[in-house]
Amino acid sequence: MRGKKLYINTIGCQMNVYDSGKMADMLYRANYQLTDAVSDADLVIVNTCAIREKAVQKVYSFLGRIKKLKQKNPGLRLVVAGCVAQQQGRAIASRFPQVDIVLGTHAVQQLPDLIQELEKHPRQIIATEMTDFIDEPGPADFSCAGLSASRDGIISDFVTIMRGCDNFCTYCVVPYVRGREISRQPQAIIAEIESLVQAGIREITLLGQNVNSYGIKENLTSFPDLLAMVNAVTGLERIRFVTSHPKDLSDALIEAFGTLDKLCNHIHLPVQSGSSRILKKMNRKYTRESYLEKIEKLRAVSPDIAITSDFIVGFPGETDQDFQETMDLIDRVGFDSVFAFEYSDRPEAPASRFKDKISPEIKHERLQALFKRQKEITRRLHEALVGRRFSVLIEGASKNQIKHTADADAVELTGRTSENRIVNFKAPADWGIDIDRRKGETKGVKIEAAYSNSFWGVVADRPEMR
Numbered sequence: 001m002r003g004k005k006l007y008i009n010t011i012g013c014q015m016n017v018y019d020s021g022k023m024a025d026m027l028y029r030a031n032y033q034l035t036d037a038v039s040d041a042d043l044v045i046v047n048t049c050a051i052r053e054k055a056v057q058k059v060y061s062f063l064g065r066i067k068k069l070k071q072k073n074p075g076l077r078l079v080v081a082g083c084v085a086q087q088q089g090r091a092i093a094s095r096f097p098q099v100d101i102v103l104g105t106h107a108v109q110q111l112p113d114l115i116q117e118l119e120k121h122p123r124q125i126i127a128t129e130m131t132d133f134i135d136e137p138g139p140a141d142f143s144c145a146g147l148s149a150s151r152d153g154i155i156s157d158f159v160t161i162m163r164g165c166d167n168f169c170t171y172c173v174v175p176y177v178r179g180r181e182i183s184r185q186p187q188a189i190i191a192e193i194e195s196l197v198q199a200g201i202r203e204i205t206l207l208g209q210n211v212n213s214y215g216i217k218e219n220l221t222s223f224p225d226l227l228a229m230v231n232a233v234t235g236l237e238r239i240r241f242v243t244s245h246p247k248d249l250s251d252a253l254i255e256a257f258g259t260l261d262k263l264c265n266h267i268h269l270p271v272q273s274g275s276s277r278i279l280k281k282m283n284r285k286y287t288r289e290s291y292l293e294k295i296e297k298l299r300a301v302s303p304d305i306a307i308t309s310d311f312i313v314g315f316p317g318e319t320d321q322d323f324q325e326t327m328d329l330i331d332r333v334g335f336d337s338v339f340a341f342e343y344s345d346r347p348e349a350p351a352s353r354f355k356d357k358i359s360p361e362i363k364h365e366r367l368q369a370l371f372k373r374q375k376e377i378t379r380r381l382h383e384a385l386v387g388r389r390f391s392v393l394i395e396g397a398s399k400n401q402i403k404h405t406a407d408a409d410a411v412e413l414t415g416r417t418s419e420n421r422i423v424n425f426k427a428p429a430d431w432g433i434d435i436d437r438r439k440g441e442t443k444g445v446k447i448e449a450a451y452s453n454s455f456w457g458v459v460a461d462r463p464e465m466r
């Protein structure tokens with residue numbers, strides 16, 4: 001029986017999801033059990049994101065909610081972690097006296113010690129010092145008992161391979177709040193992956209702000225060579241990675257999609273804009289043409305590869321012509337799906353001082369036009385997949401049970417293809433009702449119906465797609 005309850009609110013990118021997982025693991029060993037109900041918690045962590053104004057507002061409103069809970073339960077402890085914590089440090093502690101610990105992006109490993117310190121001497125603690133090394137977890141952090149228990153039922157997990165960024169895109173605060181690029185030792189990464197596989201994980205996503213430049217600065221193994229090492233881990237089924245900077249997508253990495261059997265047939269390659277003029281203002285260091293060339297090379301190696309991307313619309317100075325170039329690039333590439341956002345000023349980021357800001361109305365209009373175009377492309381791509389057979393890694397019971405079948409006793413499962421597409425399907429009758437044991441298995445599924453965000457299928461032999 002665990003002693004204390006921990007609630008984590010994670011806002012933002014997968015790096016934050018990873019850090020939240022690490023905090024949950026560390027605190028599990030300190031006798032904390034995760035809860036879904038914030039009102040039950042003894043300790044609340046909000047892991048914050050500073051990338052857009054909306055995400056920062058979310059943090060402030062959450063802190064307001066916790067203030068009320070603390071009035072009812074003065075023993076409740078509150079930690080603010082992540083990019084807003086790093087960026088605002090002492091200011092967030094002064095503005096929100098309900099905060100007990102401000103945990104910067106380089107201080108995650110210190111959390112259990114800081115909580116102990118807080119219990120001994122209650123006061124606000126600010127831990128936002130930046131370091132130029134990565135705290136490697138010790139052997140005790142890889143205890144399989146702890147990992148299995150804290151990751152019960154999960155088959156897919158993240159592993160950070162590097163931290164920070166050296167690119168200084170003009171709209172982005174990451175280099176200021178996460179620091180400069182630094183890569184982990186390949187042996188430590190492999191050891192962590194082996195432990196996760198022993199704890200039941202089947203799919204690993206390698207994480208970094210720019211994984212393509214992994215190890216270059218430290219003269220370590222190259223990223224494609226690291227992928228080959230991960231590919232050799234026994235028991236691991238699938239490998240994914242995010243995020244890739246297009247300028248650093250090497251031919252060797254493109255080749256890896258043709259040679260590594262566990263590397264998933266999907267790449268997230270954020271382009272941000274289809275206009276070379278805007279890309280230059282963003283300091284992205286590639287052009288529309290060089291981006292399209294890399295897409296061509298990827299498709300030459302893996303014709304069915306799923307490609308997803310990120311866009312910022314309404315960057316300062318973006319003309320109608322620039323936006324049309326973005327729409328044209330979307331048509332040419334045929335992305336599986338995209339994330340797109342209206343540009344917003346971030347304090348510290350150079351673009352906040354750029355002139356020629358685009359009005360909120362135009363930004364909104366362009367974003368809606370982009371979503372509409374992408375929706376049509378996704379629909380066409382999805383419809384073309386009906387009748388094809390994919391390997392699906394089963395994640396568990398579908399949340400939308402009995403949506404697709406009239407059979408009241410049918411159990412619906414959900415999983416993902418190598419291309420990261422969600423597929424729901426009916427469990428064959430001879431699988432019984434204990435479907436939990438199917439989690440982590442890979443099955444062939446024939447697609448019968450396509451929707452905007454998922455597919456419906458039936459179990460089929462001999463998937464044509466890995």
Ligand code: SF4
Binds near residue numbers: 165168169175
């Ligand atoms: S590559 Fe650019 S957008 Fe990505 S984290 Fe680095 S500075 Fe930010």
